[in-house]
Amino acid sequence: MDSNKSNPLFDQDLEDLIPFTSLRISAFVSAAKISKDVKNVTIGPNATHAIDENLNISELSQSDTTDKENEIKNQNNSSAKKTSPRQKNWMSETPEIDYYDSEPPSPKPISVDDIKYVSQKLQQKKTEKETAAQVRKELSERAKRISEADKLRQEKYLAATRAAEKNLAERLKESERILLEAVANVERQEREFELEQKQKMEEMKKRENDLKEKSKVISKFRVVHTLFKQGIERFMKAFMDMDKEMQASFVNYKSAALPVIRAFENVVQTIAKGNLDIEAVNNAEKLQKNMDRLTNEMISRVNEIKVAAQNAEKEAENANRKKQQELAEQKAKESEAAAALSAMSSNQVTPVRDAVDNNQPPPPQPSQSTQQQNVRNAMSQFVSQSSLTRYDRIMSLYKEHSDAVKKLSEDQNMKKYRMTCQIAVNTPINAISALNPEHLLDKYRKLEALLKGDTVTAGSAQVSVNQHPLGKVYVTLLLSRKFVNQSDTIMSNNAKAEFPIAAILIALWQKFPEVGQFFLAYLYKECPFFVPYFLPKVQGQSDEDYMKSIGYRYTNGVMEKHDLYLKRMSGIARLYAAIWITGSRRGESAPHPHNLQNGWEWLCEILNLDPLPEICATLIFEVLQVAGHAFLATYGKQFMKLLNAIQNQYFPKLNAVDQGGPKARLEDFVVKALRERKIDPPEGLLPPNFW
Structure with missing residues (x-):
């Protein structure tokens, strides 16, 4: 221990x-x-x-x-x-x-223990001294190491300081470079901003100038458009003021004006799409000047004719007056002679009877009824009796009303009224399209209000059919003829427009039946093949009269080209077929006035007649294109049999007289329909209850 x-x-x-x-x-x-x-x-x-x-x-x-x-x-x-x-x-x-x-x-x-204890204590003290010396030595070494560490740390600090100073200098240099770059970027951005602002200002100035130019162009176009409308009104007024004989002699001006009007409408449509530029306005201005030139030229010729007619009338009056004087003198002489003869005896009377008997009587002239019967007999060889009866009824109704309205048409005091009525009819009909149901309904209501006798706006004037006893008949005839003319001027150029026109015509036909009757009358006059009848050339009839009777037009004695004639007939055919298949207006309870049954009867009757070259194939092809889908849906197998009859019986007859394009198109259509046993609906057909 x-x-x-x-x-x-x-x-x-x-x-x-x-x-x-x-x-x-x-x-x-x-x-x-x-x-x-x-x-x-x-x-x-x-x-x-x-x-x-x-x-x-x-x-x-x-x-x-x-x-x-x-x-x-x-x-x-x-x-x-x-x-x-x-x-x-x-x-x-x-x-x-x-x-x-x-x-x-x-x-x-x-004691020994004390000695040991003292020895231990002394040893402990020595150990403590040695320990203290060792501690002092270690402390000295530690202090030395600390000093060396401090020196090393100082050196590191100095090195770090120098590195930091160098890094700081580099960072300052980099910061200065970045700052310079930032300043350069700011200056560049300022220059770009100034350039951009300058460009924007230039663009704004250019846009402002463009707007000013566009405003000038718009103002100019408005003036041109107004002048063109006035020119058309002057042209139509001058043309409608003519009698029918004079209109026939000036039909070439109407034919020349129609392309101008169409071209102007195309320019208006182009501008309406946003393509308004000075070139379009200049074109419109040229067309307006052409229209004014035609109008002025026509009015000048009309005035010349009127002056010539007045001179002729004066000469006739003078001649008549002179003849009356001569007759009066002769009568006076005869009276004197009669007085002298009365003093003579009866034995001396001059035998006048023998002199009279020696004169041969004139040959008997055929009566008007006999002439009509001869025409009827000639037509009966080329038209069914039922179609002929319907044709006579419609044309008699038309003649009765057209003769009655002559008093208004020829009244010089009613020129302004007639012109206003024409504007009230033409403006909504020219604007008919399937743009949307509201647009179609608006045009119908305007025409309906006019026929009902309401006062409507026509241009800058107000008009009503009740302002004249014959006003409604005049407007109805005018409206029916305008619908047929629409098929002439628009249908042949726009294959989708027949359906909205047919829709409004059917709606008016249901409410005003005379509209449909007059429409058929003008249709038969323009294209008698829709009776159908194939009127032959009668003995003594000139070529011009015969060609006019089957729908050709003449301008200054020159017949229109055959392809233009077929194009017009195609437009009429598409409109007529569209009437058969277009439904009534939504909510209308009246029956369809001229439905698909009428088309079926027409198709059967024209196939029973011997075909004429090109015109028959053209009309049948257009009718089948428009109404073929409805024929197939309604008559089914019966219609397919009809197509087989066309292929097997009608085509051989047609091949004997026709080898042109219309015949080939019809043949392709029939063959395809028989092969596929289907016909696509026509493009542009209005959906049920569209309006």
Whole structure:
């Protein structure tokens, strides 16, 4: 066991256990006693503990026991007198010993344990010194290392500072470069912004100039459009003021005006699509000037004819007056002669009877009824009796009303009224299209209001059919003829327009039946093949009269070209077929006035007649294109049998007289329909309840 822990004195101060003065005296006394026998170091870390065996430790101990006890006793007495012992370094103090005034204290006994303890303490102190020296050395080395570390850290700091300064300089340089680039970018952006603003200003200025130019163009076009409308009104007024004979002589002007009107309408449509430019307006202006030129030229010729007619009338009046004078003079002479003869006797009467009897009577003239019967007999060879009866009825009704309305047509005081009525009819009919149901309904209501007798707006004027007793008949005839003319001027150029026109015509036909009757009359006059009848050339009839009777038009004695004639007939055919298949207006309870049954009868009757070249194939082809889908849906197998009859029976007859394009188109259509057993509905057909 460790003596330090077993000895209770271990935790106490050495100076408290052994008084330093007594201990030193005792140590010196003991050392003097054993000095002769001790040859080596016995205390401290260098002690060898090689004590001479001859040295009797017990004796030494016993001889010193009394001294130690006395010393301890004295020490205890002196310690009792002391206050708390002072802590000091016992190795560094030198006690003062009085060898003369007092007796030396008796040495206290020292045990081996105490010696060991002291040795341990001394060794501990030495160890502590060495430890302290080692600590100081380590602290010195540590301080040196710290100094070196501080120096290294200082060097690193300086290097880092220099690197930071260099980095800062580079960053400042980079920042300066970035700043310069930013300034350059800002300047560039400012230049670009200024350039952009300049361009925008130029564009705005250009746009403003364009708007000004466009405004000028629009203003110019409005003026041109107004002048063109006025020109058309002047033209129509001048043309309608003519009698029918004069109109026939001026039909070439009407034919020349129609292309101008169509071209102007095309320009208007182009402008309506947003293609308004000065070129279009200039074209419109040229057309307006052409229209004015035609109108002025026609009016000039009309005036010349009127002047010539007035001169002729004056000459006729003068001649008549002169003849009347001559007759009066002759009558006076005859009276004088009669008076002279009355004074003579009866035997001297001049035999006048023989002179009269010698004159041959004129040959008997055929009556009008006989002529009509001859025409009827000629027509019966080329038309069915039922169709002929219907034709006579419609044409008689038309003639009756057209003769009645002549009083209004020829009244010079009603020119303005007639012109206003024409505008009220032409404006809505010219604007008919399937743009939307509201548009179609608007045009119908305007025409319906006019026929009902309501006051309607026509241009800048107001008009009503009730303003004249014949006003309604005049407007109805005018409207019916306009519908047929629409098939002439529009249908042949726009294959979709027949259906909205047919829709409005059917609606008016249902409410005003005379509209439909007059329409059929004008239709038969323009295209008698829709009766159908094939009127042959009668004996004594000129070629011009015959060609006019089957629908050809003449201008200054020149017949229209055959292809233009077929084109007009195609337009009429498409309109007529569209009437058969177009349904009634939504909510209309009246039956269809001219439905598909009429078309079926016409098709069967025309196939029973010997075909004429090109015109028959043209009409049948157009009718089948428009109404073939409805024929197939309604008559089914019966219609397919009819197509087989066309292929097997009608085509051989047609091949004998026709090898042209219309015949080929009809043949292709029939063959395709028989092969596919279907016919597509026509393009532009209005859906049910469209309006």
